[in-house]
Amino acid sequence: MQKAIIVGATSGIGKSLALLLADNGYKVGITGRRKNLLAELHTERPYSFYSLTIDATANHLEENLQVLTEQLGGLDLLIFSAGIGELNNDLNIDLELPTIDVNVKAFNKVVIWAYHYFEEQKGGQIAVISSIAGLRGGAIAPAYNASKAYQINYLEGLRQKTKQQKLAISITDARPGFVDTAMAKAEKKFWMATPEKAALQIFNAIKAKKNVIYITKRWQIIAFLLKMIPRFLYERM
Ligand SMILES: NC(=O)c1ccc[n+]([C@@H]2O[C@H](COP(=O)([O-])OP(=O)(O)OC[C@H]3O[C@@H](n4cnc5c(N)ncnc54)[C@H](OP(=O)(O)O)[C@@H]3O)[C@@H](O)[C@H]2O)c1
Numbered sequence: 001m002q003k004a005i006i007v008g009a010t011s012g013i014g015k016s017l018a019l020l021l022a023d024n025g026y027k028v029g030i031t032g033r034r035k036n037l038l039a040e041l042h043t044e045r046p047y048s049f050y051s052l053t054i055d056a057t058a059n060h061l062e063e064n065l066q067v068l069t070e071q072l073g074g075l076d077l078l079i080f081s082a083g084i085g086e087l088n089n090d091l092n093i094d095l096e097l098p099t100i101d102v103n104v105k106a107f108n109k110v111v112i113w114a115y116h117y118f119e120e121q122k123g124g125q126i127a128v129i130s131s132i133a134g135l136r137g138g139a140i141a142p143a144y145n146a147s148k149a150y151q152i153n154y155l156e157g158l159r160q161k162t163k164q165q166k167l168a169i170s171i172t173d174a175r176p177g178f179v180d181t182a183m184a185k186a187e188k189k190f191w192m193a194t195p196e197k198a199a200l201q202i203f204n205a206i207k208a209k210k211n212v213i214y215i216t217k218r219w220q221i222i223a224f225l226l227k228m229i230p231r232f233l234y235e236r237m
Contacts, residue, residue: 008082012181016199056106085144103147
């Protein structure tokens with residue numbers, strides 16, 4: 001039986017992924033800060049889920065991941081779906097720093113922990129829900145875009161490292177456009193996917209050991225266009 005941990009499983013994409021993994025025979029360690037939502041989710045697949053309340057920005061993050069892994073009896077897949085981001089037109093530093101705490105520092109701790117675990121085990125899979133927002137800077141939520149750029153760049157570095165070390169660790173970077181969750185905060189939204197559809201495409205990408213995917217697939221077109229826009233033009237948009 002395959003074993004997975006999802007950091008950020010209490011709602012949205014992480015929750016849909018948890019249910020999908022359970023329905024595909026995985027034992028799943030579900031985590032997040034909201035105890036009540038974790039308890040509710042646990043009742044949906046009580047024989048598949050192992051839950052642990054984890055604030056990814058708090059102390060003992062790695063110890064908690066270890067505890068959950070022991071409860072599962074091992075680990076094959078670690079998914080980092082935790083994320084926050086605020087619209088910050090007034091450039092308030094108090095809105096920017098928490099985003100860095102979750103999307104950069106906690107992300108970093110979790111993927112390094114997972115990398116070393118899988119290095120020792122000689123195999124495993126890491127999947128992170130980054131964002132199309134990480135492809136360019138963004139005036140509306142600068143820390144969010146920058147934090148997602150950090151994730152994208154970091155995962156590329158890790159992929160390079162697995163090749164250098166000849167390690168069988170697959171690293172999937174899933175980059176959604178808009179998914180219908182609390183995180184879809186922009187005023188103008190389009191091509192919005194349901195969390196269930198997003199989760200299915202991410203699950204298929206994990207099974208296929210894909211490096212990078214866009215959620216949904218047509219967001220590849222936006223990604224291509226975003227990367228093509230020259231800087232002098234982009235900065236005036
Ligand atoms: N929805 C979109 O349009 C969209 C687009 C691009 C990328 N994404 C990315 O997709 C990922 C999942 O977001 P979502 O759309 O599914 O939104 P969501 O429903 O708000 O899910 C966010 C998850 O992150 C967890 N989380 C936040 N802070 C945490 C912390 N300190 N410790 C542990 N868990 C924490 C939340 O759990 P607790 O609150 O219970 O801790 C929740 O389970 C995020 O990284 C987001 O940036 C979303």
